[in-house]
Amino acid sequence: xxxxxxxxxxxxxxxxxxxxxxxxxxxxxxxxxxxxxxxxxxxxxxxxxxxxxxxxxxxxxxxxxxxxxxxxxxxxxxxxxxxxxxxxxxxxxxxxxxxxxxxxxxxxxxxxxxxxxxxxxxxxxxxxxxxxxxxxxxxxxxxxxxxxxxxxxxxxxxxxxxxxxxxxxxxxxxxxxxxxxxxxxxxxxxxxxxxx
Numbered sequence: 001x002x003x004x005x006x007x008x009x010x011x012x013x014x015x016x017x018x019x020x021x022x023x024x025x026x027x028x029x030x031x032x033x034x035x036x037x038x039x040x041x042x043x044x045x046x047x048x049x050x051x052x053x054x055x056x057x058x059x060x061x062x063x064x065x066x067x068x069x070x071x072x073x074x075x076x077x078x079x080x081x082x083x084x085x086x087x088x089x090x091x092x093x094x095x096x097x098x099x100x101x102x103x104x105x106x107x108x109x110x111x112x113x114x115x116x117x118x119x120x121x122x123x124x125x126x127x128x129x130x131x132x133x134x135x136x137x138x139x140x141x142x143x144x145x146x147x148x149x150x151x152x153x154x155x156x157x158x159x160x161x162x163x164x165x166x167x168x169x170x171x172x173x174x175x176x177x178x179x180x181x182x183x184x185x186x187x188x189x190x191x192x193x194x195x196x
Contacts, residue, residue, distance in 0.1 A: 013193040014185040015066050015074075015175040016147070021188075022048045022170055026062045030055045031151070033062070040171040041079050041130045047171035049083065052151050054165055059158050061091075063148030066175055068096035068139040073119060076147050077134035077181040078173040079126065082107040084166030087152030090135050096145035103135040104155050113155035119179060130171075134181040147175055 018025040020040070023033035034049030041047075052060040068074065080088050086108040092101035103121045104113030110131065112121050119136040126132055139145075150158045151168055176182045185192050 012176050012178070012182040012185060013191050014187050015177075015191050016173045017064065017187055017189060017191065019173045019185075019187045020046050020048070020171055022050065022062050022173075025189075026064050028062045030058055030060045031062055034167075038081070038169050039128070041126050041128070041132075047079075047081070047169050049167050050149070050151060050170050051167040052085075052160070052165055056160055058160070059150055060160065061148045061150040061158075062170075063091070063146045065144050065146050067144050068142065070096075070139050070142045072177055073136060073138045073179045074175055075134055075136040075178060075181050076101075076173075076175050077132055077184075078149060079130050079132050079171045079184075080105070080107060080149075081129045081131070081169035083168055085151050085153075085168050087113070087154055087157075088133065088168055089148075089150035089152045089158050090133060091146075091148040091150060092135070092137060093146040093148070096139045096141050096143050097137055098140050101135060101137040103133075104152055105131070105133045106155065107131055122181070130169075132172075132181065132184075136179050149173070 099117045103115040
């Protein structure tokens with residue numbers, strides 16, 4: 001009942017598939033998924049837990065392949081909440097970009113850490129310990145490339161020296177065309193376009 005103003009936003013497509021189910025279309029590398037394990041930002045129990053395995057000196061991630069178009073800006077975003085881990089890395093692989101697009105986020109201090117090959121980055125507090133994080137970059141090749149969410153150990157460090165099988169909470173992954181993280185659009189088995 002509180003007026004929040006007028007949202008004027010172009011129609012948008014979430015190119016990520018299974019945006020709330022990280023154990024399906026997503027490829028989990030040295031991680032497992034706890035499905036529908038905590039309350040998501042929308043109030044439903046649909047957020048997943050990304051749990052690292054016991055493999056040391058390696059990366060722990062979930063990712064999927066997306067088709068990119070040269071000369072187009074893309075914004076990759078997701079909602080994250082700290083569990084045992086508080087560092088997270090958003091990644092868009094170099095196949096479609098001028099180098100790997102990487103941004104580290106510190107959920108404990110609510111800050112953007114090291115980033116590379118990005119046009120812009122950001123973190124927004126959405127309540128109840130949840131944050132929406134994003135990075136934007138412009139593709140320089142028309143090709144398929146991966147996007148990924150990595151559990152981080154520290155800033156600019158996603159290779160763990162010693163593990164205790166820790167975790168992060170994830171929900172609402174989105175890849176949209178444009179230089180801003182547009183309003184979240186949930187997907188299942190196909191990209192979804194929504195008009196505003």
